[in-house]
Amino acid sequence: MTHDQHGLAMTGAGAAAARHYDRAIDELLHLRVEVDAEANAALAESPDFPMGNVLMAYLGLLTTEAEDARAARVRFGAFRGRIDESSLLPRERAHLAAVQALLDGDFLTCGRLLGEIAVAHPRDALALAAGHQIDFFTGDARSLRDRIGGALNAWREEDPHFGHVLGMYAFGLEEAGHYDRSEEVGLRAVELNPRDVWGIHAVVHTYEMQGRFGDGLRYLDARVPDWSTGTFFNVHSWWHYCLYALEAGDVPRALAIYDSVLAGGQSCLELLDAAALLWRLHLDGSGPPELGERWRALADAWPMRVAEPFYAFNDMHAVMSYVGAGRIGEAEKLVAAREAYVLEPRPGVTNRDMTLRVGLPVCRAIVAFGRADYRSVVDLLYPIRHRINEFGGSHAQRDAVQKTLLEAALRAGARDVARVLVSERVNVRPCSPYNWLKQAAQAEALGERAAAAAARLRADDLVRNAYVADRQ
Structure with missing residues (x-):
């Protein structure tokens, strides 16, 4: 029996396989592409190493790529057929x-079971990381916060x-709305490890x-070498940079980044980032020839990536792309x-419920927007x-849906709805130029x-002052 770098017992692994597994976990936490090579190396050394096979399965399933999931099912099924599960440790069986x-x-049962593992083994980095991603995919902000927070005291500096672990906790704090604490914890995480892209x-x-887009631009500019290369998260980080640029009204900068980084994405994550950026520009009136x-x-x-149902959040971005291209x-x-x-009963299939409750209404709305x-x-x-979170993603990602609703309300002349939506936004984030520009559009529609x-003028002042002041 061997132990991993966090002191947890593992069966079925020789010393070399255990070393590769530890390296794979390190690469996973750094979100580096080398995680696949290290996981494969662990299994090359010990093909029936349980935690190595578990890791490989998570890597295939958490990409939200249907093809990866199919391969993971075959590989994991073959592994289970070869072993005597009764001989495994309780943590491994879990x-x-x-x-x-x-x-x-x-997804929900998986997240619950990973939570039970973390209760018994709070230093199980794989259970924490995989569970954290499940919480993200299901839009569960409270669990994003508490899954990691509940394990944190078992870790030492x-x-x-x-x-x-602090970086994961910071993200959970942010999604749960604890912004001051999130900033504090996140800055500490990056201080401990400057290349912690999460x-x-x-x-x-x-x-x-x-709405602190000036702070965001300065923060990313100061750390470009740490987040812009060497991980499978590069494109998403650049997408966040583009959101700041759009808030500052710098559309040429956002498009230049799109053309050099986001265009030509291969994974679902990269494609949805690209679609989400172009859709925001589409909502603001950019169209052919700028975006065509x-x-x-x-x-x-x-x-090919949405040929079969797998993750409703991806479907939304595919529909955005078709509508943006005029392919209604x-x-x-x-x-x-x-x-x-969704007409077929699929007990326990989380994506079916996501699609029914949120994915389909959102996709239908995007098509309707394309038809004016x-x-x-x-x-x-x-x-x-108020329940868009049920089909996953972050607040920042789902804001594309909220902006679609607001823009539609303004264009439809739904004055009361537009007033409510603008009031909500401008009072939560009074330092957002976008929110004030929509306040202006609403006032213009009323003849005010x-x-x-x-x-x-308020929006212009915020853009101008963002580069000289830390906060507005």
Whole structure:
């Protein structure tokens, strides 16, 4: 029997396999692509090493790529057929059950089982990291915070991965709305490990949710070498940079980053980042020729990745891409396929419920927006606006849906709804130029020219002052 670097017992691994496993966990926590090579090396040394097979399964299942999931099912099924599970340690059997739940499409049961592992073994870095991603995919902000917070006291500052645990905790704090504490914890995580891109990501989210785009740009600019290369998170980090640029009104900068980094993405994560950025520009009135070719290339990349239902959050971004490219028929075809999918009873399949409750209304709304049927967009999105989190993603990512609703309300002349939505946004984030520009648009629609001019001046002042002041 061997032990991993965090003191947890493991069966079925020789010394070399255990070393590769430890390296793989380190690469995973750094979000580096080398995690795959190290996990494969561990299994090359000890093919039936339980935790090595568990790790490999999580890597295949948490990409949200249907093809990766199919390969993981085959590989994990073969592994289970070769071993005597009764000989495994309780923690290992618990991981097998969690992986099987995920293979069966049951994200919620997987997350619960990983939580039970973390209660018994709070230093199980894999259980924490995989559970953290499950919470993200299901939009569970409270669990994002408490899953890691509940394990934190079992870690010490001298632990090599203590900073990574802090980085995960910072992100959970941010998603749960604890912005001051999130910033404090995230900055500490990055201080301990400057290349902790998830910790950097947590700080970036905190600034985004507070509307502190000037702080965000300065923070990322000061650390470009730490977050911009060498991980499978590079594109997403650049996407956050683009959000700050858009808030500052710097569309050329955002498009330059899109063309050099986001365009040509291969994974679902990269494609949805690209779609989410172009959709924000689309909402603000950018269209062909500015975005036309970009939309077409992006729409071409989606069909094979949404050929079968797997994750409703991805479906939304595929529909955005089709609508942005003017291919409404393809968007409607995807919606129809998902409507057929939810008609079949699929007990325990989390994505089926996500699609039914949130994914389909959102996708239908995006199609309606593409058809300029703005009243239907409002009718579809307003009733579900407080439970959009149920199909995953972060607050920052889901804001594309909220902005679609607001823009549709303004264009539909739904004055009361637009007033409520603008009031909500501007009072939560009064330092956001976008929110004040929408306040101006609402005032203009009501014929209140002086109020509209004042709101536009406020937006201009925020952009101007963001580069000289830490906060507004």
